[in-house]
Amino acid sequence: MLESKSKKGITKRSVIWGSCFCFLISLGEPYGVLVLNGSPMAADFSAGAALFLFFIITCLLNPFLSYCGRTPLHRKELATIYIMMIVASAIPSWGFTMNLIPLLGGFFYYATPENEWSSVIQPHIPSWLIPESTEAIWNLFEGSPQGLSIPWDTWFGPLFAWTFFVLSVYCVTLCLLVILRKQWIERERLLFPLSTLPLEMCNTHPNRVLAPFFRNKLTWVGFSLPASINSINALSVFYPFVPRIDLTSQILLWRNNIELLCTPRFEVIGLSYLLSLDVSISVWFFAILSIFIMGCERIIGWNIGPIQPFSDPATPSVAHIALGALFYLVASTFWQSRSHLKNVFRKAVKGDNRIDDSDELMSYRGALGGLAFFTALCLFWLSAAGMNLATAIVFFLTAIIIFVGLARIVSQTGLAYGRAPVAAPMFTVNSLGTGVIGPSGLTTLSLSFAWAADIRTFVMAQAATGLKLSEVTRLESRRLLLVLLISIATTLCGSIVAVLHIAYKFGGINLSGWQFIGLPSFAGNWVSHNINNSQPIQFWHLGFTAIGSTLMAILSLLKARFVGFSIHPIGLTLGFTHPIRNIWFSVFVAWLIKALILKYGGANLYSRLKPFFLGMVLGTFGSAGFWLIVSSITGVGGLIFTLG
Numbered sequence: 001m002l003e004s005k006s007k008k009g010i011t012k013r014s015v016i017w018g019s020c021f022c023f024l025i026s027l028g029e030p031y032g033v034l035v036l037n038g039s040p041m042a043a044d045f046s047a048g049a050a051l052f053l054f055f056i057i058t059c060l061l062n063p064f065l066s067y068c069g070r071t072p073l074h075r076k077e078l079a080t081i082y083i084m085m086i087v088a089s090a091i092p093s094w095g096f097t098m099n100l101i102p103l104l105g106g107f108f109y110y111a112t113p114e115n116e117w118s119s120v121i122q123p124h125i126p127s128w129l130i131p132e133s134t135e136a137i138w139n140l141f142e143g144s145p146q147g148l149s150i151p152w153d154t155w156f157g158p159l160f161a162w163t164f165f166v167l168s169v170y171c172v173t174l175c176l177l178v179i180l181r182k183q184w185i186e187r188e189r190l191l192f193p194l195s196t197l198p199l200e201m202c203n204t205h206p207n208r209v210l211a212p213f214f215r216n217k218l219t220w221v222g223f224s225l226p227a228s229i230n231s232i233n234a235l236s237v238f239y240p241f242v243p244r245i246d247l248t249s250q251i252l253l254w255r256n257n258i259e260l261l262c263t264p265r266f267e268v269i270g271l272s273y274l275l276s277l278d279v280s281i282s283v284w285f286f287a288i289l290s291i292f293i294m295g296c297e298r299i300i301g302w303n304i305g306p307i308q309p310f311s312d313p314a315t316p317s318v319a320h321i322a323l324g325a326l327f328y329l330v331a332s333t334f335w336q337s338r339s340h341l342k343n344v345f346r347k348a349v350k351g352d353n354r355i356d357d358s359d360e361l362m363s364y365r366g367a368l369g370g371l372a373f374f375t376a377l378c379l380f381w382l383s384a385a386g387m388n389l390a391t392a393i394v395f396f397l398t399a400i401i402i403f404v405g406l407a408r409i410v411s412q413t414g415l416a417y418g419r420a421p422v423a424a425p426m427f428t429v430n431s432l433g434t435g436v437i438g439p440s441g442l443t444t445l446s447l448s449f450a451w452a453a454d455i456r457t458f459v460m461a462q463a464a465t466g467l468k469l470s471e472v473t474r475l476e477s478r479r480l481l482l483v484l485l486i487s488i489a490t491t492l493c494g495s496i497v498a499v500l501h502i503a504y505k506f507g508g509i510n511l512s513g514w515q516f517i518g519l520p521s522f523a524g525n526w527v528s529h530n531i532n533n534s535q536p537i538q539f540w541h542l543g544f545t546a547i548g549s550t551l552m553a554i555l556s557l558l559k560a561r562f563v564g565f566s567i568h569p570i571g572l573t574l575g576f577t578h579p580i581r582n583i584w585f586s587v588f589v590a591w592l593i594k595a596l597i598l599k600y601g602g603a604n605l606y607s608r609l610k611p612f613f614l615g616m617v618l619g620t621f622g623s624a625g626f627w628l629i630v631s632s633i634t635g636v637g638g639l640i641f642t643l644g
Helices: 013-037 048-065 073-088 097-109 134-142 150-189 195-199 217-240 265-272 277-300 316-336 340-348 364-384 387-415 424-432 432-446 459-473 476-505 518-532 539-561 569-574 578-600 602-634
Strands: 248-254 258-261
Touching: 013 048, 013 097, 013 476, 013 578, 013 602, 048 073, 048 097, 048 195, 048 602, 073 097, 073 195, 073 459, 073 476, 097 134, 097 150, 097 195, 097 432, 097 518, 134 195, 150 316, 150 340, 150 387, 150 459, 150 476, 150 539, 195 459, 195 602, 217 265, 217 602, 258 277, 258 578, 265 578, 265 602, 277 316, 277 387, 277 569, 277 578, 316 340, 316 387, 316 539, 316 569, 340 364, 387 424, 387 432, 387 459, 387 569, 424 432, 432 518, 459 476, 539 569, 578 602
Parallel strands: none
Antiparallel strands: 248 258
């Protein structure tokens, strides 16, 4: 099926290379974050690990193969490898594995007589979801005694159950992506900014191994800007006499109730340069608006409840307005796609020839059937894990809506860093109340923090970018489905082995990062609080969700009716989460620079300067990856140059 000389470009060689690099990501990301306390490279939509490795492939490996007289990787092979790597980047850290494993043991290891988790939480955890050996859990957090290996027999059952479930979730999202791909890519022509840099890097010529992008001086000028600053800051750790360049700054207003974090992030500036002005202005405009609304709420002492987990620093009102806007975005996406969806349904049911599905990952019949089958499978799994059917439906539907909404936002804005304004478990509690959900359902919701709460990256969003790359490079999509599954399976297996090996070797409580210390305690406190303190349906929260949907509808109408309306409504969906707090200023800088360039230099100057801004993106992740390697060799940690 993957013949080595396939005219479609998905060769055995490219799949083997891609699998090797996926495995490297699955091992390197946990080691870099947990052991070295270095830059997270596979934690966000930017997929820094994939860009860094692709830089090595296109700028070093391919020329080396040509120099040695071997056939270099051609454009389609390079695209195949990159697609595999960006999908792999969605799994090992915040996407799933590094969150899951600490949660499976944390409710037992951190249980104390004071927090009463042994009586409040533990009885509601199904035995098949967690390791049953107390010794295995303690050694996970404190390290194994010398000579004792990883207890795979204890871990196999729960890890198999969770892997089976998350693969079903991935299949649901991939089926949805097949159904929506033609609408997003061919009809609406979304920008997919995250695909621009890899396309430039693999744009090789038969007579030249290096792409024109690498032969442009502006590329290296842009590359050197973040690379130089990051390198100076890294050297200051090794040699204290080297002065550190600190670009962090903030402005405090209105008796310190309003904080404007003005820290430039070069990778965000580079990616935001690719956006249309109305989209980029909406990102920073609604961020500033959220900041001022939150400041007003603090001054008058008004709120509708405590800050929601994973919505911080946004207040619940701001967070739920953004969630309502996100819900409207997804609803309008399906409404605008209604004629396309009707054709998809006819093709799937009647074999109608008015729409062609030969260029999709699978047939429309397979996509609709798979969507129904895997959705039912996920609901069955959640019910078996302790949720009643109503809770399972509300929770899973909310999670899928968030996945679709964020995938749409990433495809349109190239959002490097972001997450859901309100996490699906929290919205489920607000919608149903704890009385309906019950203690078992709440416990399962807390375990779902591994894949449905801190959503900074996920497979659907990365696969959407991959399909854009596939369309531009004309890869054969049916073969690409197998390639994606190989990438997912390789990364899941590799990251599970890596996280367990690291934890049992060093002890989870001795590792850096949030996963082994902060996340289990955070999730346990959340579920015990909700079990001990019954929560009714939060009508205020739902009301602000409705307000958000209404505002989104009004803004969408204004944007559609008035050509000169400069604010794109998509910025309202982002809320003011931790990532948005850190990137809004960089989006503002990119918007200002691009506006000035277009006004005084025109489209020609904009195009000529594009390599400079793409070089900044590559310089950020290239230098971050380089210093991760140096850190692994020297043992000096704490070299963080991406958003943690």
